[in-house]
Amino acid sequence: MDFETKLDRLAEVAVKTGLGLRPGQELVMTAPLDSLPLARLITRHAYKAGASLVTTFYGDDQATLARFELGAAESFDTAPAWLFEGMAKAYGAGAARLAISGEDPALLAGQDADKVSRANRARSKAYQPALQHIVDFHINWSIVSFASAAWARMVFPDATESDAVMKLWDAIFAASRVDQADPVAAWAAHNARLHDRKTFLNEKRFSALRFRGPGTDLTVGLADDHEWAGGSEKARNGITCNPNIPTEEVFTTPHARRVDGFVRSTKPLSYQGTLIEDIAVRFEGGRIVEARARTGEAVLQKVLETDAGASRLGEVALVPHSSPISQSGILFYNTLYDENAACHIALGQAYNKCIIDFENKSEEQLVEAGANRSLIHIDWMIGSGEIDIDGVSASGETEAVMRAGEWAI
Amino acid sequence: MDFETKLDRLAEVAVKTGLGLRPGQELVMTAPLDSLPLARLITRHAYKAGASLVTTFYGDDQATLARFELGAAESFDTAPAWLFEGMAKAYGAGAARLAISGEDPALLAGQDADKVSRANRARSKAYQPALQHIVDFHINWSIVSFASAAWARMVFPDATESDAVMKLWDAIFAASRVDQADPVAAWAAHNARLHDRKTFLNEKRFSALRFRGPGTDLTVGLADDHEWAGGSEKARNGITCNPNIPTEEVFTTPHARRVDGFVRSTKPLSYQGTLIEDIAVRFEGGRIVEARARTGEAVLQKVLETDAGASRLGEVALVPHSSPISQSGILFYNTLYDENAACHIALGQAYNKCIIDFENKSEEQLVEAGANRSLIHIDWMIGSGEIDIDGVSASGETEAVMRAGEWAI
Numbered sequence A, B: 001m002d003f004e005t006k007l008d009r010l011a012e013v014a015v016k017t018g019l020g021l022r023p024g025q026e027l028v029m030t031a032p033l034d035s036l037p038l039a040r041l042i043t044r045h046a047y048k049a050g051a052s053l054v055t056t057f058y059g060d061d062q063a064t065l066a067r068f069e070l071g072a073a074e075s076f077d078t079a080p081a082w083l084f085e086g087m088a089k090a091y092g093a094g095a096a097r098l099a100i101s102g103e104d105p106a107l108l109a110g111q112d113a114d115k116v117s118r119a120n121r122a123r124s125k126a127y128q129p130a131l132q133h134i135v136d137f138h139i140n141w142s143i144v145s146f147a148s149a150a151w152a153r154m155v156f157p158d159a160t161e162s163d164a165v166m167k168l169w170d171a172i173f174a175a176s177r178v179d180q181a182d183p184v185a186a187w188a189a190h191n192a193r194l195h196d197r198k199t200f201l202n203e204k205r206f207s208a209l210r211f212r213g214p215g216t217d218l219t220v221g222l223a224d225d226h227e228w229a230g231g232s233e234k235a236r237n238g239i240t241c242n243p244n245i246p247t248e249e250v251f252t253t254p255h256a257r258r259v260d261g262f263v264r265s266t267k268p269l270s271y272q273g274t275l276i277e278d279i280a281v282r283f284e285g286g287r288i289v290e291a292r293a294r295t296g297e298a299v300l301q302k303v304l305e306t307d308a309g310a311s312r313l314g315e316v317a318l319v320p321h322s323s324p325i326s327q328s329g330i331l332f333y334n335t336l337y338d339e340n341a342a343c344h345i346a347l348g349q350a351y352n353k354c355i356i357d358f359e360n361k362s363e364e365q366l367v368e369a370g371a372n373r374s375l376i377h378i379d380w381m382i383g384s385g386e387i388d389i390d391g392v393s394a395s396g397e398t399e400a401v402m403r404a405g406e407w408a409i
Ligand SMILES: [Zn+2]
Pocket: A249, A251, A315, A317, A339, A344, A379
């Protein structure tokens, strides 16, 4: 199968499996300029699927760098709130949302850290009205990746740039199942398997998960009324979508005040251009009370100080060590991929939708149930072929969930 | 001077002369994807001038064509109202606005006319909230052009594509005065000359203009309290901008109910991919009662039926036959250029700002004064080296304004 065919199939998977786009639906897309060929194919598949209108916002790394090079220092708290309010209005009126990701992971690595953090903070804040429609699944949405040269160079530093880009595309195509005979059918089968796992875990109603392995003995309490998610999701508009292409995880909301023990990261974390390696932290009562890292420790400490919720967990996710992305052996420096290579936890904001009946609960009730609150949500990997996981019931009985990194259920 | 230098100077003229961008101002830009090099240079000059944030919306002709090829017929009344409302919010909060134009003039030439007109109508309607800030000069704004391959091929059909693009760039650079020693100073001098003309005409307070030449004897009544405009404009936010780069015209609002006689077009009108040539119309009491054209007559008739104001005038503009754009002898198939090559009139919407003290007049008062209302505003050329124009006073006395296409004042 040639490159063009696979790229076209990725676009088709994005529209059909990722979004489940409905005839008559508007589509709002964000895409880096370099992803233009993929964005155009997605546009075509969206119109074929009956989109009433596709509106794409192209982002330009050069424009971002020009701002850091030439912009006035006092301007970095400015963000386009009016645009995100407009997007929120579109989502409120039923538009679907697709993001193409794959930008240079180190784009801002050499820039002034204060400007970077102010710009990110302003943008995160301004983005809230639009983001709320997405994280609460008011609408069908999805993220797919493209292989930018900058990202490919980072993943395959020893290959020539064109080889690196093709290797990365091959990894994206494989992980997105577009090299299989019928990609949309392959996704349906994969979703069915993920749904079986999440149904099993939801019926068990564990009180906590206990992770054990080299340098790790961590008990992660699960939120009251937690609900496991994974694979396709039915959005509140009634449309079933796959929010991440690819995805291998089942995940839920931990209890922000019931996490204890110590844990080590099993893969490097790439955070805003900094590589944070060999993280080792200790939790008491849900909070990280001790944190070290072999590289990037200063950045990690700064992250933990973002706000009160930054040193507590907002997600716990299970991924078998045999997952295709894990087996590829590639470190992607990209959460969408690396979080699907291993069991992981996330610092910061919890997903409301991983609490049963969240739409009818108040903010106070959600926080009381254990949902963490923060401006950040940063996944890092704690799974490997050496990790055992037990489910712990409310009465303290344990049951094997994973053994040596594989499902035991 | 090499190409890169001239392109950079065009970007500088756009920011300094076109927008007069102020430190701390946000900039909202719209640009075709093919104009990326110019858009990036404008972004750099905007940040150098102190822009707090530059947000660019790239338009993609391929996406537009995909919609016409694949989109559902019932979807063509959809427009991104949420986006234009967002832009209106940005302008309301003080953002400046720059448009880069130069798209393929014949992009939609082969498409279903009903879909084209429905899509345009929906877009025009949705765009109103944003457009109002622009046409009423609440903010500083400007339009500049770039030489797309499609446009260049149309203007120079006998040249190779790369030659055609370079010839068109040279024409753009010359008309935009960036090949002069100090482009920003050259614009200041040009603005001073245009201001002298408009001051003269404003002091005359003509009741009408009478155009005479081959196939033309047209009396265009001027709106009560009309005001002539041209060159740089002071926006209500206190910033002086040049809304069109280039510009050679002085113009005002005709009286929608006082236009009589007949008139012939002197250059082809390119409207949404159709060439309308040799237009000949007759006015009675402000309204076109008879319209013919050698080519594109069906499209012209359809335009006139858009709404009640589409067959009345919203603008009359004076441009000497010796203007540099006219002297270039090039037919640009682009209103920004061709309207600056000849005296012209426009069907449709009038500019409120060409009525004295418009901000303190009600919609009823503006319409009573003669300001036309329509969803369209289409300029077409009626000037040439053979046209004489007289100013007519309220008491019926006449005075030469132009003779054989040149200023007589
Ligand atoms: Zn996850």
